[in-house]
Amino acid sequence: MTPDWFLNTTWFVAGIAATGAFFYFLSEKNVHGTLWSGYVAVVVALLAIVLHIRNDFIRRENTTSPTPKSGGAESFSVPATGSASLTPPASSPPPKSTKSLALPSNWQGQKAIISQTMVDSPGGIQVGGDLTVASDKRIIQSLVLEVKVNQQTSSKPLTEPATSVGLQSAVAFFTATGQRIRFVTDFKLVDQQVSVDTRRVTFVYTPETPGEILGKDIEFLTQIDKFVVNYSEIFQTIGFAGGGAAISVDLFLRLNGVEVIAEQGGVERTGVLARGQASFNVAQLFQEVPAAYGRAVSSTK
Numbered sequence: 011m012t013p014d015w016f017l018n019t020t021w022f023v024a025g026i027a028a029t030g031a032f033f034y035f036l037s038e039k040n041v042h043g044t045l046w047s048g049y050v051a052v053v054v055a056l057l058a059i060v061l062h063i064r065n066d067f068i069r070r071e072n073t074t075s076p077t078p079k080s081g082g083a084e085s086f087s088v089p090a091t092g093s094a095s096l097t098p099p100a101s102s103p104p105p106k107s108t109k110s111l112a113l114p115s116n117w118q119g120q121k122a123i124i125s126q127t128m129v130d131s132p133g134g135i136q137v138g139g140d141l142t143v144a145s146d147k148r149i150i151q152s153l154v155l156e157v158k159v160n161q162q163t164s165s166k167p168l169t170e171p172a173t174s175v176g177l178q179s180a181v182a183f184f185t186a187t188g189q190r191i192r193f194v195t196d197f198k199l200v201d202q203q204v205s206v207d208t209r210r211v212t213f214v215y216t217p218e219t220p221g222e223i224l225g226k227d228i229e230f231l232t233q234i235d236k237f238v239v240n241y242s243e244i245f246q247t248i249g250f251a252g253g254g255a256a257i258s259v260d261l262f263l264r265l266n267g268v269e270v271i272a273e274q275g276g277v278e279r280t281g282v283l284a285r286g287q288a289s290f291n292v293a294q295l296f297q298e299v300p301a302a303y304g305r306a307v308s309s310t311k
Contacts, residue, residue, distance in 0.1 A: 012061040020058040027051035147307050150226050151266045155193050155215040157181070158260040159241065159283070160208050161251050169203040177244055179213050183292075184236040191234075192218040201248060211250055228265065228300050235293035237261070242286050251284040259283070261292075263299070268306040270299045 028051035035043030178197045182190050193215035200212040217223050223230070245251045263271035273295060282288045 012065055017058055017061055017065075020054050020061070024051050024054040024058060027054065147266075148228055150224050150228055150230070152264075153193075153217060153223060154264040155181070156262040156264075157213045157215070157239070158262075159211045159213075159251070160204075160258045160260065161210075162256040163203070163207055163209050165206050166203050166209075168205065171200045171202045174199050174201060174248065177247060179215070179241065179244055180218070181213075181215060181240075182238045183234045184238065185233040186235050186293075187233070189222075189233075191222050194218045199244070199248075201250075209250070211248070228303060231265075231296050231299045234296040235291065237290045237292045238287060239283070239289075240287040241283050245284050251281070254281045255284075257283055259290075261295075265299065265303050268303055270302040270306070271295050 027047050031047040032044060032051065035047055175198055177199060178195050179199065180192055180194045182192045184190055195213050195215055198214075202210050202212075204210045241251075251257050259275040261271060261273040261275070262269060
């Protein structure tokens with residue numbers, strides 16, 4: 011991307027040539043000087059315009075999903091069998107668990123995918139004090155995914171949550187049959203030093219294409235077995251998780267306003283999340299979702 015100082019310089023040169031030099035030579039009746047001044051002004055102005063257009067294309071590529079050479083819709087690759095586990099112990103009552111998030115050792119870095127879709131959750135859910143599920147309790151009315159990535163740091167003062175606007179993140183769930191369901195943020199993330207040795211970046215996601223999952227029976231969620239992320243570009247942009255810093259991932263899912271997954275991950279020191287695409291095995295977590303949701307709804311009656 012062409013820096014702003016260079017663009018400003020080209021406009022300055024074009025302005026000098028088009029005004030000062032042009033009219034000076036014109037007043038001196040110097041034909042060659044007048045023509046050359048006008049020529050330089052036009053050429054430098056066109057150069058500035060071309061550089062502005064180039065910068066616009068680069069910005070657009072940073073906020074839209076690239077089209078793959080295969081001709082299909084952009085996607086995360088389907089994770090290979092044997093990806094790392096993100097499942098709670100069998101004895102842990104969902105939705106709460108504390109099993110460590112283990113990342114795969116055979117990951118392959120891929121370019122991050124960025125795109126935009128804003129989704130409003132359907133009505134029928136009210137949270138605050140007592141929980142009320144006013145619509146069909148067996149239908150997925152809304153899904154909100156919250157991912158918290160924690161980085162171990164040297165001793166630093168605590169900070170207030172800082173919201174960054176302009177960066178969008180996309181993640182994907184895959185079913186056992188290979189169906190991909192993308193979730194995206196609304197171009198916002200929250201960055202905070204939550205303790206003297208922990209910096210946290212929080213993402214909140216909703217379905218990119220609501221029809222892929224909203225309106226289905228809650229049992230559909232039991233088909234999900236992989237969770238795929240690619241945070242490399244965003245981490246590089248905000249200066250997060252560099253230098254092989256130890257990081258962990260916390261995963262929370264709210265179904266129709268009910269928290270059905272609350273998974274807190276262990277520390278990983280391989281830097282996988284900072285380098286490219288990583289996948290987690292979430293089959294066990296989603297197998298327990300209908301039961302966890304049923305218990306939460308029953309307790310409000």
